[in-house]
Amino acid sequence: MAAELFNLTIHEAAEKLRSKEVSSRELTQAVLDRIAAVDGKVKAFVTVTPDQALAQADEMDKVLARGEATSPLTGIPINLKDVLSTKGVRTTCSSKMLENFVPVFNATVVERLRQAGTVLVGKTNMDEFAMGSSTENSGFFTTHNPWNLDTVPGGSSGGSSASVAAGMGFLSLGSDTGGSIRQPAALTGVVGFKPTYGRVSRFGLIAFASSLDQVGPFTRDVTDCALALNTISGFDKNDSTSINLPVPDYTRGLTGDIKGMRLALPKEYFVEGVEPGVEAAIRAAVRKFEELGATVEEVSMPHTKYALSTYYIIAPSEASANLARYDGVKYGYSDKKAPNLIEGYFSTRDEGFGPEVKRRIMIGTYALSSGYYDAYYLKAQKVRTLIKSDFDKVFETFDAIISPTSPTVAFKIGEKTADPLAMYLSDIFTIPANMAGTPGVSIPGGFSDGLPVGLQILGPALGEEKILQIAYAYEQATEWHKQRPPLN
Numbered sequence: 427m428a429a430e431l432f433n434l435t436i437h438e439a440a441e442k443l444r445s446k447e448v449s450s451r452e453l454t455q456a457v458l459d460r461i462a463a464v465d466g467k468v469k470a471f472v473t474v475t476p477d478q479a480l481a482q483a484d485e486m487d488k489v490l491a492r493g494e495a496t497s498p499l500t501g502i503p504i505n506l507k508d509v510l511s512t513k514g515v516r517t518t519c520s521s522k523m524l525e526n527f528v529p530v531f532n533a534t535v536v537e538r539l540r541q542a543g544t545v546l547v548g549k550t551n552m553d554e555f556a557m558g559s560s561t562e563n564s565g566f567f568t569t570h571n572p573w574n575l576d577t578v579p580g581g582s583s584g585g586s587s588a589s590v591a592a593g594m595g596f597l598s599l600g601s602d603t604g605g606s607i608r609q610p611a612a613l614t615g616v617v618g619f620k621p622t623y624g625r626v627s628r629f630g631l632i633a634f635a636s637s638l639d640q641v642g643p644f645t646r647d648v649t650d651c652a653l654a655l656n657t658i659s660g661f662d663k664n665d666s667t668s669i670n671l672p673v674p675d676y677t678r679g680l681t682g683d684i685k686g687m688r689l690a691l692p693k694e695y696f697v698e699g700v701e702p703g704v705e706a707a708i709r710a711a712v713r714k715f716e717e718l719g720a721t722v723e724e725v726s727m728p729h730t731k732y733a734l735s736t737y738y739i740i741a742p743s744e745a746s747a748n749l750a751r752y753d754g755v756k757y758g759y760s761d762k763k764a765p766n767l768i769e770g771y772f773s774t775r776d777e778g779f780g781p782e783v784k785r786r787i788m789i790g791t792y793a794l795s796s797g798y799y800d801a802y803y804l805k806a807q808k809v810r811t812l813i814k815s816d817f818d819k820v821f822e823t824f825d826a827i828i829s830p831t832s833p834t835v836a837f838k839i840g841e842k843t844a845d846p847l848a849m850y851l852s853d854i855f856t857i858p859a860n861m862a863g864t865p866g867v868s869i870p871g872g873f874s875d876g877l878p879v880g881l882q883i884l885g886p887a888l889g890e891e892k893i894l895q896i897a898y899a900y901e902q903a904t905e906w907h908k909q910r911p912p913l914n
């Protein structure tokens with residue numbers, strides 16, 4: 427199965443493109459055929475763009491034939507979470523509010539991928555406005571986990587993770603505000619990387635919580651992840667929070683050598699609620715790291731327990747401000763039957779937003795309202811600083827932190843929809859890094875009950891290289907990343 431074209435990694439496919447063993451058109455057709463064969467069951471895509479993709483592939487075949495390809499990504503079929511603006515291609519955020527919205531410009535990351543010569547095959551499903559952990563909050567439909575179609579693919583970037591796991595794209599980009607890249611990567615057995623806040627431009631990323639949002643890649647292995655980060659990282663004058671520092675070649679650290687590295691295992695990440703199968707896989711990973719010559723020591727990050735509640739003040743507060751722009755006048759859905767402007771604001775937002783988005787807007791509006799601001803938002807910002815100081819302290823002496831990405835493997839569709847708090851707990855181990863602004867990856871770390879377990883590696887700000895070095899060493903010493911879901 428791994429020999430199928432659609433299941434190759436980017437670096438394998440790039441080699442075949444260079445040696446003329448395959449063309450970009452063949453790769454693209456293989457992905458489109460795969461989508462036709464399995465997406466009826468997985469439902470990863472909101473929009474597929476076959477004609478554009480094949481035309482783009484033909485262009486890239488010409489570039490490759492002339493020997494003018496500038497990137498290992500040239501000619502590679504990709505897809506994007508439907509939160510990233512794509513010029514001329516519908517961008518919905520899986521919301522009725524933006525169901526027919528066609529952006530007039532590309533997000534910076536989309537433009538960078540286009541310039542690298544990638545072939546855009548479609549836009550993937552997500553929780554509405556990236557609020558959720560399972561894609562069940564999509565305004566359109568739920569995406570299914572290719573490993574077991576009765577379970578969720580994680581969220582909010584569940585369409586992206588499921589598509590890469592199921593061979594419907596060699597690369598996808600998602601966004602991670604509280605775990606939306608790493609958690610779905612974990613639940614579908616792929617690599618998902620959240621970069622340092624500011625490392626990758628947010629220009630053209632439809633905003634959820636601007637101080638937490640970050641764009642990052644989903645791939646089938648760590649090498650591909652490094653290649654994708656090389657392409658999307660770097661300064662952007664259109665994003666005032668983007669970091670103006672040179673981007674290293676992220677493949678440099680992929681040596682397999684991590685001897686002498688110091689890894690921290692926070693005891694707060696092994697608490698009640700972590701499934702025994704997940705804990706066993708992570709403990710086995712610890713032994714693997716020790717075999718590879720690293721030392722692993724338990725540490726304490728005492729403010730971890732406040733991360734979730736702090737996040738659920740800060741993220742909804744910022745969301746309530748960001749989502750004010752959807753008023754039926756400037757963007758997207760508009761209730762044309764409303765008798766006047768004010769009524770129109772109300773009915774447009776009532777009809778255009780789903781229940782989770784409304785919940786967040788209400789929580790956020792409340793937390794920011796006068797009289798409550800100090801008690802909630804300001805307090806949460808202070809606690810956020812304490813959470814960050816936990817990370818700073820650990821990184822004074824350790825190279826990285828390892829933990830489960832998610833306390834559970836993929837859960838059943840419908841299992842947590844009635845209980846928002848149970849759903850929120852899915853991100854308990856991913857949210858702290860967003861609060862600290864620091865980078866992290868989830869890589870395949872074993873299986874429990876036949877479902878993938880994600881191993882999370884967190885590093886200091888701008889520690890992308892180090893994280894990739896550790897992730898690669900583990901990946902090369904294991905076989906998990908070579909497993910493919912039994913879909914046919």
Ligand code: GLN
Binds near residue numbers: 559634741
């Ligand atoms: N699941 C979390 C939430 O619902 C995180 C989402 C995200 O990272 N976009 O807010």
